[in-house]
Amino acid sequence: MQLHTLAFFVAPFITLASTVIPAHSSDAQQGRDGEVRILYWQAPSILNPYLSGGIKDVEAASLVLEPLARLNPDGVMTPWLATEIPTLDNGGVSADLTRITWHLTPGLTWSDGSPLTARDVQFTFQYCTATDGACAQKDKFRDLISVETPDDLTAVLQFSAPRPYPYGPFVGPQTPILQAAQFADCIGPRAPGCTEQNFAPIGTGPYTVQEFRPNDAVRFTANPNYRDEGKPAFGSVMFKGGTDANAAGRAVLETGEFDYAWNLQLAPEVLDAMAARGKGSIITAFSTLVERITFNMTNPDPALGEDRATLGEPHPALSDLAVRQALAMALDRDVMTQIGYGPTGRTTCNIIPAPPIYASSANDGCAAQDLEGARALLSSAGWVDSDGDGVRQRDGTHLRFTFQTSTNAVRQNFQLLAKEWWRQIGVATELRNIDASVFFGSDPSSPDTMQKFYADIEMYAGASDGPDPASYLGQWACGRAPSPDNAWQGSNVARFCDPEYDTLLDKLTQTAGLAERAEIARQMNDMLVQNYVVVPLVDRGRVSARSNSLAGVQINAWDSELWNIAEWRRVTP
Amino acid sequence: MLSYALRRLAFALPTLLTISVVVFALMALAPGDPMAQLPLTIPAEVRAEMRSALGLDAPLHQRYGMWLWQMVVIEPRVAIEALLGIEGNDATRILSWQTRGPVFQLIAQRLPQTLTVLGLAYVLGIAIALPLGIWSAYRHNSAFDRVANGIALLGVAVPPFFSAAILIYIFAIRLDWVPSIYDTTLAVTDWSSAWAQVRQMALPVVVLSLQTTAQITRYMRAAMLDALGQDYIRAARAKGLSERAVLIGQAARNSMIPVVSVIALGVPQIFAGAIITEQVFGVNGIGQLLITSLQANDLPTVQTITMLLAVLIVLANLVADLAYGLLDPRVRYE
Numbered sequence: 093m094q095l096h097t098l099a100f101f102v103a104p105f106i107t108l109a110s111t112v113i114p115a116h117s118s119d120a121q122q123g124r125d126g127e128v129r130i131l132y133w134q135a136p137s138i139l140n141p142y143l144s145g146g147i148k149d150v151e152a153a154s155l156v157l158e159p160l161a162r163l164n165p166d167g168v169m170t171p172w173l174a175t176e177i178p179t180l181d182n183g184g185v186s187a188d189l190t191r192i193t194w195h196l197t198p199g200l201t202w203s204d205g206s207p208l209t210a211r212d213v214q215f216t217f218q219y220c221t222a223t224d225g226a227c228a229q230k231d232k233f234r235d236l237i238s239v240e241t242p243d244d245l246t247a248v249l250q251f252s253a254p255r256p257y258p259y260g261p262f263v264g265p266q267t268p269i270l271q272a273a274q275f276a277d278c279i280g281p282r283a284p285g286c287t288e289q290n291f292a293p294i295g296t297g298p299y300t301v302q303e304f305r306p307n308d309a310v311r312f313t314a315n316p317n318y319r320d321e322g323k324p325a326f327g328s329v330m331f332k333g334g335t336d337a338n339a340a341g342r343a344v345l346e347t348g349e350f351d352y353a354w355n356l357q358l359a360p361e362v363l364d365a366m367a368a369r370g371k372g373s374i375i376t377a378f379s380t381l382v383e384r385i386t387f388n389m390t391n392p393d394p395a396l397g398e399d400r401a402t403l404g405e406p407h408p409a410l411s412d413l414a415v416r417q418a419l420a421m422a423l424d425r426d427v428m429t430q431i432g433y434g435p436t437g438r439t440t441c442n443i444i445p446a447p448p449i450y451a452s453s454a455n456d457g458c459a460a461q462d463l464e465g466a467r468a469l470l471s472s473a474g475w476v477d478s479d480g481d482g483v484r485q486r487d488g489t490h491l492r493f494t495f496q497t498s499t500n501a502v503r504q505n506f507q508l509l510a511k512e513w514w515r516q517i518g519v520a521t522e523l524r525n526i527d528a529s530v531f532f533g534s535d536p537s538s539p540d541t542m543q544k545f546y547a548d549i550e551m552y553a554g555a556s557d558g559p560d561p562a563s564y565l566g567q568w569a570c571g572r573a574p575s576p577d578n579a580w581q582g583s584n585v586a587r588f589c590d591p592e593y594d595t596l597l598d599k600l601t602q603t604a605g606l607a608e609r610a611e612i613a614r615q616m617n618d619m620l621v622q623n624y625v626v627v628p629l630v631d632r633g634r635v636s637a638r639s640n641s642l643a644g645v646q647i648n649a650w651d652s653e654l655w656n657i658a659e660w661r662r663v664t665p
Numbered sequence: 666m667l668s669y670a671l672r673r674l675a676f677a678l679p680t681l682l683t684i685s686v687v688v689f690a691l692m693a694l695a696p697g698d699p700m701a702q703l704p705l706t707i708p709a710e711v712r713a714e715m716r717s718a719l720g721l722d723a724p725l726h727q728r729y730g731m732w733l734w735q736m737v738v739i740e741p742r743v744a745i746e747a748l749l750g751i752e753g754n755d756a757t758r759i760l761s762w763q764t765r766g767p768v769f770q771l772i773a774q775r776l777p778q779t780l781t782v783l784g785l786a787y788v789l790g791i792a793i794a795l796p797l798g799i800w801s802a803y804r805h806n807s808a809f810d811r812v813a814n815g816i817a818l819l820g821v822a823v824p825p826f827f828s829a830a831i832l833i834y835i836f837a838i839r840l841d842w843v844p845s846i847y848d849t850t851l852a853v854t855d856w857s858s859a860w861a862q863v864r865q866m867a868l869p870v871v872v873l874s875l876q877t878t879a880q881i882t883r884y885m886r887a888a889m890l891d892a893l894g895q896d897y898i899r900a901a902r903a904k905g906l907s908e909r910a911v912l913i914g915q916a917a918r919n920s921m922i923p924v925v926s927v928i929a930l931g932v933p934q935i936f937a938g939a940i941i942t943e944q945v946f947g948v949n950g951i952g953q954l955l956i957t958s959l960q961a962n963d964l965p966t967v968q969t970i971t972m973l974l975a976v977l978i979v980l981a982n983l984v985a986d987l988a989y990g991l992l993d994p995r996v997r998y999e
Binding site: 131135137138143144145146147224225226227228229230231281284285287290291303305306307308309311330332333334335336339342343346347349350528529530532533534535537538540543555556557564578579581582583 | 696697698700701702703704706707708709710711712713714715717718719757760761763764765766767770771774775833837838841844845846848849850944945946947949953954957960961962
């Protein structure tokens, strides 16, 4: 029984205006395939990506809200609401690289029937950059000073400095266009309080929100004003959240209750057993998510007090390149990939494994394990086991390390493997695992955060935000090392500091032209990898499952997985 | 009795106030970051700004005062206004950090499924447990008693995530009779949707009622055994009362006193939801709300739910104490 209200406990419901409009008779094709059932084991909390940034929220909202351009499964930009991608060649990007002009496709409307105009683009910029708005995507709008609207279909984005890669705002599912009319009163500090708008944004996408139950489920219905005649084929979407990856995989692959299950991070043998029932198949896509080991270049010794793990105190052992290289050589990355990820992972030697133009080939072959070589390298660098306790030492410093990561079955397996391999080359390792919400939280008062890095070695996964690696590579800039001065906020957790790298980074931020940018990016990737600042282990794919009766799915690791839901349709398997 | 109840309520106030301080401080001082679940691609400066927009910059006592004010003044006022149909004013309600929606709205959204699934499981569990316990004690050491005891022990010993997995494997995967995932958006409008609702409730209700049955059967049996050995039972039998009258009227009624308090204290648990069972079946009630909020460090939601549970537990205690008087004429309140 669905009790809709409980009088004794009622706080008022904000009516989620269910603006369901009966299907147009002229549009007989739309909705012909009934309902599609999607299961995200992390439930969406809010449908406004500007206030959340969580992947689950961004992807759920992507059914409704759309950007000017999306990235296709190969990481290539595709015009979406715009007519074409502005470039230097077609005049869309100004010669001084400070201005980019987008042209909206004529005739587009919001789901409420009103026209989409450049004014909405301008408004979205104002919305995200308003003071005290706490916009999660603010970084995408960095240096953007104005959006001008010379006419209804043209938006001119003016940056304060040259932007060789000006596709931050309005490209990809994180920065879609909001309807100015709907969000006009939700600017700045009032943004979070606009529950009605945040739970049911009006969009241009193939679906509209019928009912949103935060952290539980969403019901979408087809947008009657959608631009493509006869699409989407599914008249409604039941978007269920919750349970866990295991139950989600089961619901698609074993019981067939759902058509699509997202992000099935499960052991390879578990997934295979589920898929063997033949009701659905596993689909994977790769982008830049790389599981990596990072070495601490600074000394985390508690005896240092205030200066612990800061740039002024180099690590007594890990600042020696030979030690870092030996630790990397001792790892068998192929075995790790097989055990941890199976077909959903690929061994990688690069911190930027994709798109192909950015992937360096200078590190190929790094993955082969070489225990003998690692031992020889350590011995020649003066690290020998002189007191016979099985641990090498030099000048009183022992190779005893603390290796930390977040609590996660695969990561703990990797830790055990590494510990054993490192033992074989005369390195003692103490393992720690920390709850993910603490490890990845950036609470400056906690000693256990990834950024504070009060350990010698740590492991986590990171990815580039979009195909252009400039901001990702910028994470290793010397100035971004976490320290007490910046309340331990900073992306350069390794505390890697090399003026040459910073020079390249400057050069990258001033260079336009894909080939030139890729050349610099590869160089920077090689510096990080060949200096063993990071040891890339596995290029992790997105893994989802779809039922055999669902066609048209093109899983996409660069954009929302549901980016082409308008093309999805029902087939007889 | 009324003055007793009022006095007890008055005593409960300082207790609840203390609980609220403890609940708030424990949550606020625990390590964790509400931004931890965001992708690493969102830079630290933006995270810091988002944190300050959540009010995390304010000193602890100020945050506590605000929360308490919202809890005891603003939220009841909003609820009353909603009931009377008054147009809401702009008072700042307790907002969840994760969804940015009012916490009480979330709770109201979750209560129906928690109450239907858990409530039904509880009622069903008690309805099975009481006769089972009474008869087991009456037929002490018989085959029936041993079987019932065995089932009860199994129910206590087998954790819900295990029994749920077995039931899903048999009834959802192998037999394909029932779904393994609960659809909270299902609205019962006709016979077929009612049947769908029954089917989707079947597994979670069975898993949960197994637990309730197991616990309460054991209490009931123990209390009943105790009662059956008393002199007044022998006296009743000597008086020539029928076995039925002895069993129900004398033994069962007396042995209900400890069982009632167990049952009454279990009621708040229904509101707390069943974290594991809800998670496994995707029932997404209060239990799932609590655990996902904990994982996301959504403190306002966690603090509010915990506080409401504290209130319910205090009330349930009071109800249990008052119920003794109905069962046992010797108990008098002054």
